[in-house]
Amino acid sequence: MSVSANTKSFKLPFWAQIIAGLVLGVLLGWIARSQDLSWLVTTLEKVGDTFIGLLKLAVAPLVFFAILVSITNLRKVNNAARLASRTLLWFMITSLIAVAVGIVIGLVTNPGAGTGLTPQDGAKPESTGSWIDFLTGIVPTDVITPFTELNVLQIVFMAAVAGIAALQLGEKAQPILTLSESVLELLQKALWWVIRLAPLGTVGLIGNAIATYGWDLIGQYATFTADIYVGCAIVLFVVYPVLLATVAKASPLQFFKGAWPAIQLAFVSRSSVGTMPLTQKVTERLGVPKEYASFAVPFGATTKMDGCAAIYPAIAAIFVAQIFDIQLGVGDYLLIAFVSVVGSAATAGLTGATVMLTLTLSTLGLPMEGVGLLLAIDPILDMMRTATNVAGQVVCPLLVASREKILDRDKYNSVSTAPVDADEPQVMAAAA
Numbered sequence: 001m002s003v004s005a006n007t008k009s010f011k012l013p014f015w016a017q018i019i020a021g022l023v024l025g026v027l028l029g030w031i032a033r034s035q036d037l038s039w040l041v042t043t044l045e046k047v048g049d050t051f052i053g054l055l056k057l058a059v060a061p062l063v064f065f066a067i068l069v070s071i072t073n074l075r076k077v078n079n080a081a082r083l084a085s086r087t088l089l090w091f092m093i094t095s096l097i098a099v100a101v102g103i104v105i106g107l108v109t110n111p112g113a114g115t116g117l118t119p120q121d122g123a124k125p126e127s128t129g130s131w132i133d134f135l136t137g138i139v140p141t142d143v144i145t146p147f148t149e150l151n152v153l154q155i156v157f158m159a160a161v162a163g164i165a166a167l168q169l170g171e172k173a174q175p176i177l178t179l180s181e182s183v184l185e186l187l188q189k190a191l192w193w194v195i196r197l198a199p200l201g202t203v204g205l206i207g208n209a210i211a212t213y214g215w216d217l218i219g220q221y222a223t224f225t226a227d228i229y230v231g232c233a234i235v236l237f238v239v240y241p242v243l244l245a246t247v248a249k250a251s252p253l254q255f256f257k258g259a260w261p262a263i264q265l266a267f268v269s270r271s272s273v274g275t276m277p278l279t280q281k282v283t284e285r286l287g288v289p290k291e292y293a294s295f296a297v298p299f300g301a302t303t304k305m306d307g308c309a310a311i312y313p314a315i316a317a318i319f320v321a322q323i324f325d326i327q328l329g330v331g332d333y334l335l336i337a338f339v340s341v342v343g344s345a346a347t348a349g350l351t352g353a354t355v356m357l358t359l360t361l362s363t364l365g366l367p368m369e370g371v372g373l374l375l376a377i378d379p380i381l382d383m384m385r386t387a388t389n390v391a392g393q394v395v396c397p398l399l400v401a402s403r404e405k406i407l408d409r410d411k412y413n414s415v416s417t418a419p420v421d422a423d424e425p426q427v428m429a430a431a432a
Helices: 002-009 014-034 038-057 059-076 080-109 131-136 152-195 198-220 222-246 252-269 272-285 290-303 306-323 330-342 354-364 370-374 378-403 409-414
Strands: none
Touching: 014 038, 014 198, 014 252, 038 059, 038 152, 038 198, 038 252, 038 272, 059 080, 059 152, 059 272, 059 290, 080 222, 080 290, 080 306, 080 330, 080 378, 152 272, 152 290, 198 252, 198 378, 222 252, 222 306, 222 378, 252 272, 252 378, 252 409, 272 290, 272 378, 290 378, 306 330, 306 354, 306 370, 306 378, 330 354, 354 370
């Protein structure tokens, strides 16, 4: 009996599994690169790609049903229109703050200086984002293609239309809503199983990055990489806590206790949408009413991107301009802020922020070859960017709920580092 008890108590918490995966991934990646073990590189690549593939597998139906259900759930909330508008307002405010942080850091550090990179090192991406594509691409030409090509923005559009139509139909749409809620729960349960594989996915993703690019690449982009991490850290550990303390009158420490499982999963998975079920659970655990959280979190997972759509494109634009020896003026920095606030939906909650970067560069008139300079380092950057995205997706509903006096203060103040869900004991907060 004592052996069984000791074994149970020794269960490794989720955060420790993630760290172990990071360490093992770095070690295996270094071995694979230093010993030129192609089979190990291939194995690490397949493990990482399989993990991301499993997350992406559920993205299309998850986004559709999450948005549809979230819109219909607003009928259960008083002042639904006010809550939706306040949510959007705080999305914009925090995005403006984040992009300002990115611009200041870029101007202070000059990330493109001293890298040894030249315009010849860049290459145009296969696909680019433009305002015309962004605006015309919202409306799909058929109902199948957005799901097969994983066009999240078009899926969001169709789900929003379906949700609004369901609200207009009233009781006649109830069978569809019941089915949608059941499908959504099924998808979330399946994603929990994928989430449990995050430590293994970490080994493959980090290991492949090290094996493929090595430390030389990180060294070459040292200032740029540090800028992204520092910028995200300032927003994550300074801006958000200050807003919580001053606007929501809530303890930042309690926020991190409750939200950390989602933040750490986002860091590993590099997918806001893949993290969405866990993000919603931690948001509810922090005292945001379920009816409101079920709207705000899916909405945020597809449009709220402080890391990918604010900090990153601001610093990246400065980096590219310096490599190509192009001077940016005050008007250009205002354009960066505009793109970050209005165009953030283009990132669509998936891994990577290439679409947002190309949208920013094209708006500023900067060479698209600059995208090629940053693609190699992107996986390393995307981890911190996505963690910041998800943290913001939790903070904004908390701010709105507090201002609208619907935040459960008792739940918020008593949140612990216990498992998020008793049925999912593997998902532990970092301080457990």
